[in-house]
Every structure is written in C-alpha cells, then in structure tokens.
Amino acid sequence: MKLQFLGACQTVTGSKTLVSYQNKRILIDAGMFQGQKELRLQNWQPFPIDPASIDAILLTHAHIDHSGFLPALMKQGFHGPVYCTSGTKALCDVLLPDAGFLQEEDARYANKKGFSKHSPALPLFTEKEARRSLSLFEPLGSETQLSLNRDWRAEFFPSGHILGASSIRLETPETSVCFSGDLGRYDDLMMYPPISPPHSDYVVMESTYGDEQHLKVNADEILAKIITDTVQRGGIVLIPSFAVGRAQLLLHIITKLKESHRIPQVPIFLNSPMAIKATEIYSHFHRQHKLSKEDCERIDRNTTYVKTMEESIELNNRTYPSVIVSASGMASGGRVLHHLKTMAKNYRNSIVFSGFQAPGTRGDAMVNGATQIKMHGQYIPVKAEVHQLTSLSAHADQAGLLNWLSKIQPSPKKVFINHGEPLASDILKTQIEERFSIPVECVQSGQKVVL
Ligand SMILES: [Zn+2]
Known part of the structure; x- marks a missing residue:
C-alpha cells in the first residue's frame, strides 16, 4: 500500500491523502484549503494526479476543509463514488452548495473591485456544480464496513467531532492503516466520545490541539x-x-x-x-x-x-x-x-x-x-x-489525542501526524514517542510513503 499526503500537511486545512493498493486509488477526504491567501491559492494548483484516475473518495466528515474540494475534483474528471456516513452526507447536502455559493460571491466581488489577476475572476466551483457532486455520494446507512475490492476493506468508527464524523480504517491482507479524521473530545457536551479502531499497523492522525490542554470551565x-x-x-x-x-x-x-x-x-x-x-x-x-x-x-x-x-x-x-x-x-x-x-x-x-x-x-x-x-x-x-467562550471546542486536546491513540492495541508500528500547525504537530510527536515509544513522522505536502 502507498500513501501520498496531498493536504493538511503542517496546516489544518485541505485534508487529502491518496491511498494506492494493487491497481486501485482512493482518496481519504477531499478538503478545501481555507484561511490565509497563500493557502487558498493551493486550491488552484494543478492536482498532482488525474482526478479521473481516482476510483473512490472516502470522507471522514462534512467540514469544508475535509469535503469542500470534491466539486472541484468532479469538475476535473472525478466520477467515482463518494462513501461516508449518512450524517456526513446530510450535512454535505447543505455545506457543499453553500461553499459553491460563497465561491461565486467571492468571484463577483473580485470582479467588481478589479483585484483579481485573472479576468474575469472565476469561482473554484459554482453552487450548481456543488449540487451536481452530491449525486456521487453513496452514504453507508447503518453499515460501517465497505469492500473496496476483493482484498481491500474500509471501516468507519465514530470520531466524536461533529455529526457523522468518523475515523476510517483500511485493511488489506498485507497491512492496515487508520486515518483519525478530526477527533472530538471525551467530555463533549453533545457528541459521544471517539471510538478507537482495533489494531492498525499504521495510524495517520490529526494534531490540531497537539500542544494544548483544554481548560475545564463551565x-x-x-x-x-x-x-x-x-x-x-x-x-x-x-x-x-x-x-x-x-x-x-x-x-x-x-x-x-x-x-x-x-x-x-x-x-x-x-x-x-x-x-x-x-x-x-x-x-x-x-x-x-x-x-x-x-x-x-x-x-x-x-x-x-x-x-x-x-x-x-x-x-x-x-x-x-x-x-x-x-x-x-x-x-x-x-x-x-x-x-x-x-x-x-x-x-x-x-x-x-x-x-x-x-x-x-x-x-x-x-x-x-x-x-x-x-x-x-x-x-x-x-x-x-x-x-x-473557549470551552466549546469540538476537537480533542493533547490528552484526548493521546488517549485515542493509546486505545489502538497492540500499538501501531508507526504514526504519521498531519492536520496541525508545525508546533502542535511537533509537540504531539514528542509526546507519542516518549510515552508510547512509537516512531512518529510529521508529514510534508506531497510526501509519498510505502507501507
Ligand atoms: Zn472538522
């Protein structure tokens, strides 16, 4: 199995990881880059592989930094199924068209003010294109498992972050890897605690609050x-x-x-x-x-x-x-x-x-x-x-992230850290290495690894 990290590397948006096994390619998350301009410009870079060659996309959850690039991929030729939980699909039904609408608004505004280098400024995708991408969704319903081909299976585990949010574990006869997605808190007032998957040889995990402990306030x-x-x-x-x-x-x-x-x-x-x-x-x-x-x-x-x-x-x-x-x-x-x-x-x-x-x-x-x-x-x-009010975060803090990882037993052979600012990722890496003696790597954009 091969992984290639295509987003949320040293940053918290644009989540996308390409997984290749035998002659099949899937993408875990199709997130849009958001925030500062240099990040947003990455949405306009040529996609490193032909989107038409991706067999399927699996979404961990509906937030735009995990799902919002999907209409753009469809526009560039992706036509495979999109698998996710039914909660994620229901939220994407609302979030993706809205993202398209906002793209069109931004383009209109740029044209009015004349500050775009491109004339006319174009949206990354339109509301209509976003609605069209919803036809690719195949929500799992009450199932949590999915066969990607004869030897390759995916399983979704609730990650406690928002409605429908999941960690995704992939398994082949040779290896297994789990993608945490965004992890929620164990003491969340609304979501049930995250559930760690069983043993996985490799783990790709987020580190948004890898350097923080949430304060306990009421x-x-x-x-x-x-x-x-x-x-x-x-x-x-x-x-x-x-x-x-x-x-x-x-x-x-x-x-x-x-x-x-x-x-x-x-x-x-x-x-x-x-x-x-x-x-x-x-x-x-x-x-x-x-x-x-x-x-x-x-x-x-x-x-x-x-x-x-x-x-x-x-x-x-x-x-x-x-x-x-x-x-x-x-x-x-x-x-x-x-x-x-x-x-x-x-x-x-x-x-x-x-x-x-x-x-x-x-x-x-x-x-x-x-x-x-x-x-x-x-x-x-x-x-x-x-x-x-800082106490309502939907993300696990450092203790929560370590707790989730500690429950994956026996321990993985290696952990790859993504989805965090460099300092948060580095601090989480040190904590994991010291406490669990697991080798850890903070991934770089475009990096490929063979598992
Ligand atoms: Zn999220």
Whole structure:
C-alpha cells in the first residue's frame, strides 16, 4: 500500500491523502484549503494526479476543509463514488452548495473591485456544480464496513467531532492503516466520545490541539452570567457561532438555562439559514448524539428561527433584551455582520464569540480588545462587552489525542501526524514517542510513503 499526503500537511486545512493498493486509488477526504491567501491559492494548483484516475473518495466528515474540494475534483474528471456516513452526507447536502455559493460571491466581488489577476475572476466551483457532486455520494446507512475490492476493506468508527464524523480504517491482507479524521473530545457536551479502531499497523492522525490542554470551565455558568447581566442593563446578547454543531450546542445550553429559570425569560433567535438547516439535521439524527428527541423539540419550542432577509433586518430594529445566535463564528461573513454593525456600538449589549478565532478575522480583533472594526467599508466603534467562550471546542486536546491513540492495541508500528500547525504537530510527536515509544513522522505536502 502507498500513501501520498496531498493536504493538511503542517496546516489544518485541505485534508487529502491518496491511498494506492494493487491497481486501485482512493482518496481519504477531499478538503478545501481555507484561511490565509497563500493557502487558498493551493486550491488552484494543478492536482498532482488525474482526478479521473481516482476510483473512490472516502470522507471522514462534512467540514469544508475535509469535503469542500470534491466539486472541484468532479469538475476535473472525478466520477467515482463518494462513501461516508449518512450524517456526513446530510450535512454535505447543505455545506457543499453553500461553499459553491460563497465561491461565486467571492468571484463577483473580485470582479467588481478589479483585484483579481485573472479576468474575469472565476469561482473554484459554482453552487450548481456543488449540487451536481452530491449525486456521487453513496452514504453507508447503518453499515460501517465497505469492500473496496476483493482484498481491500474500509471501516468507519465514530470520531466524536461533529455529526457523522468518523475515523476510517483500511485493511488489506498485507497491512492496515487508520486515518483519525478530526477527533472530538471525551467530555463533549453533545457528541459521544471517539471510538478507537482495533489494531492498525499504521495510524495517520490529526494534531490540531497537539500542544494544548483544554481548560475545564463551565460554559453554562459563564453564559448564564453574561445573559443575566446584559438583560438587566437592557441589552442584547449577540453570539456569532459556527453553523454546524456549535449553534445547536449553544441553543441546547441556553434552552436549559431558560427552562430552569437561571436566565431571564427573553426571546432567543437563531438567525442563519445554514444553522437552521443544520439544526434540523441534528434533530433528525438525534440517536447519533447526546441531545435526545425531546431536547431537540425543546430547542424548537424556545427558539425563533429567522428565515427571511426581511425578518433578519427586522431583528436589528428591536430594542428589548434578547439572545441572538448567528453565523459566521468568526464574524468573517454571514448575517451576523449586519447585527454587529448595529449592536457593537451600544455599551448595553454583549457579543460572545463561541470558539477559536483565526488570526486576521474580525472576531480575533474584537476578542483582543479592538475599539473599532471595519465592516462593509465602514469603521464601527466597539462599545459592547466582548467575551470569548473557549470551552466549546469540538476537537480533542493533547490528552484526548493521546488517549485515542493509546486505545489502538497492540500499538501501531508507526504514526504519521498531519492536520496541525508545525508546533502542535511537533509537540504531539514528542509526546507519542516518549510515552508510547512509537516512531512518529510529521508529514510534508506531497510526501509519498510505502507501507
Ligand atoms: Zn472538522
């Protein structure tokens, strides 16, 4: 078996690993590079192999940095099946067309401003192309195993990260290798803990938080205090949130606080078409996470879903206390920008960022104390209270990553580390070598290995 690492090497986006065995080629994940410009430009590099020669793609989960390059591969000739869990397929149905829409928006904006080197600027793929790529999906249903050919098998294990997320173990008569995908936390409030696969000769694992221990803080208590204090001074609590997973968890926490009267009885709004669809999907797949059907129904009862643009604009004119959850999570786009524009300048309001803020984003500037932020060409003063909840991460920390690996027994012959910034990967490598005496390599982009 041969591996070639084609993305998420020394970085956390663009996950793609090519696996070749006998005369078959499969790709584990088809992630888009996201974030800084030099990363995004990698999406435009010629693909190192002919996409038409890939027999199948297996997805660990639906996040765009693991699935979002799929429509581009289809455009370049890939026409094989895409295998994943049914939860991943349901989320891709929403996420991929949205990614296409955003690509088209970016191209339109670049053309309007004339800052693209290419004339006209083109989207990597369109919404329509993304929808077409959904026809390639063959979700597994209740199965967890898949025969890729007579000798080659794949098996999916829940990885606890978001709905449908899995680690994928490949096995041939000669060897076995497990791809961790993104691993969730053992103490996650919404997802069940990750399940380690049985012995695998080789492991390819993520290292997003390979250098960190998550702090143990109680999100319920922090949110209860922020909401109560803000409502008492007549303000609105605005929570920029990631649409998939995070928004649902926040609504679950806020609903519980409201029902147990730990916060005042104020209206709760969810203003993000994507988050509304994701909430429906989480509710449909309630057996696959810790929120019961009743929990999902409680969220529905306590939340007003803001669907149209008119309703969204109307929300800005409200003056009485409320809680608004809206995307995007780092205030880099989406409807939350319109709310920030009107709400950031009022000292009565609170803005609560609900997770990691990438450098360079408005969210990052605000949690670091920026007194003004630029939006739609205007500088908006920030007078509202700004908070950051860091305890809701959907990623395992260093202890979680080591725990997951320790349960793969007998220990693998070698571990390859990807999906992390260089420092996080290096620290995780040292920890694994010292604790488990397993040889470890942090992989480089384009690197090939023979197993
Ligand atoms: Zn992910």
